[in-house]
Amino acid sequence: MRVTLVGGGSRGDVQPLIPLAEGIRAAGHEVTIAASVDSEDLVTAHGLRFARMDVSINDQMRTDAGRAWIVDSAGRPFRELRHMREVYAETARPLADATLTLSGTADLFISGILTLDSVTSLAEHDGVAHSTALLCPFHPTADGRAGLTAQMPQVSPANMSRTRIGRWLLSRSVTQAGRLLRERLGMPETGPKGFVRALDTVPAALGASPLLVPTPRDWPSSVTVTGPWTLPVPERWRPPAALADFLDAGPAPIYLGFGSMSIVQPERIRDVATAAARAAGVRLVLSGTGLDGPDGDDVLGISDVPHAWLFPRTRAVVHHGGAGTTHAALLAGVPQLAVPHIADQPYWGRRIREEGLGTAPLPLNRLTVERLAERIRTLATSDDLSQRAQEAGEKARQEQGVSTAVDALGLSRS
Known part of the structure; x- marks a missing residue:
């Protein structure tokens, strides 16, 4: 057929x-x-x-x-x-x-x-x-x-x-x-x-x-x-040296990426995310258009990397609330936070919170350094969120x- x-x-x-x-x-x-x-x-x-x-x-x-x-x-x-x-x-x-x-x-x-x-x-x-x-x-x-x-x-x-x-x-x-x-x-x-x-x-x-x-x-x-419906990591894929070195250099980082949503506000996203991660005392991997490159020893901006490879190596995932990224974080068994922009993203942000997989969503129009830092701090330190995410990830992988x-x-x- x-x-x-x-x-x-x-x-x-x-x-x-x-x-x-x-x-x-x-x-x-x-x-x-x-x-x-x-x-x-x-x-x-x-x-x-x-x-x-x-x-x-x-x-x-x-x-x-x-x-x-x-x-x-x-x-x-x-x-x-x-x-x-x-x-x-x-x-x-x-x-x-x-x-x-x-x-x-x-x-x-x-x-x-x-x-x-x-x-x-x-x-x-x-x-x-x-x-x-x-x-x-x-x-x-x-x-x-x-x-x-x-x-x-x-x-x-x-x-x-x-x-x-x-x-x-x-x-x-x-x-x-x-x-x-x-x-x-x-x-x-x-x-x-x-x-x-x-x-x-x-x-x-x-x-x-x-x-x-x-x-x-x-x-x-x-x-x-x-x-x-998820793509596996390609067999021959290897992480860029800068990313591998960054991950090896310290504790597991927070990931923040807004997918194709980042193309219209890359400077603001980078500034707010970097300041929030530092206020929360965590390392940060940024991903998205216009976000490449290092920013000191605690922040690294990367281009496209398979989520299935990266997310299990993070402490938590902050994303725009797209269906694919929500499920990638679910499968990785890590806590997550949605920053909804449009379309179905508020729904996924709500469901993350309702199932105990992360904190309440933070809509784009309410995104500030202080609010993001508070949620990142919770994601990085909550044993309850971490345990629930791990348990859900084990079920989802079946x-x-x-x-x-x-x-x-x-x-x-x-």
């Missing part, structure tokens, strides 16, 4: 698709990943076929709209949705053009949440199957543990209301490319209702740990929480996310 996974968004949206694609390929299928130009090297380095979508998410994040989305959204959900619509308005046309080129190339399309609307219409037009590969919970539920926009962990009608509203608002922000695609294919417009209908009915594999996203009783049976997802998608080798 020809299977095409259609990724949308930044590296964090595409990287988990690689181990999933490898699992599908191992089951005997012909696999392609379609994603933005930023992801081409990442995908092809694993020997996977790549379909280029002619838009750069990294460049988009550097535009005025992209910078506003990251910097001006934390803690302001309605403002975030406005910024999000502006960003997707700017990328809708190239995304629609790129998605249209995939017509006739697959027997099964697997979309993410950002490409759900477009790929639903493409699959219908082509008369082929469609599934989704999700990285956080988007289906409405009364169970706050699995509710993206819920506010409390228990089961509550208020959670159901909030998650339904969140789904509807999301549908109004990410359907612009689909609208253009349907227009070019001569298909009737479905609008936000089409997005909601697709989310409720298309089979979904959710690449998250059940420890963080337990399956609610009120979800459709078409959703399977599989465990995370999950078989990729193989469970391949089974759930009906792609297991017969």
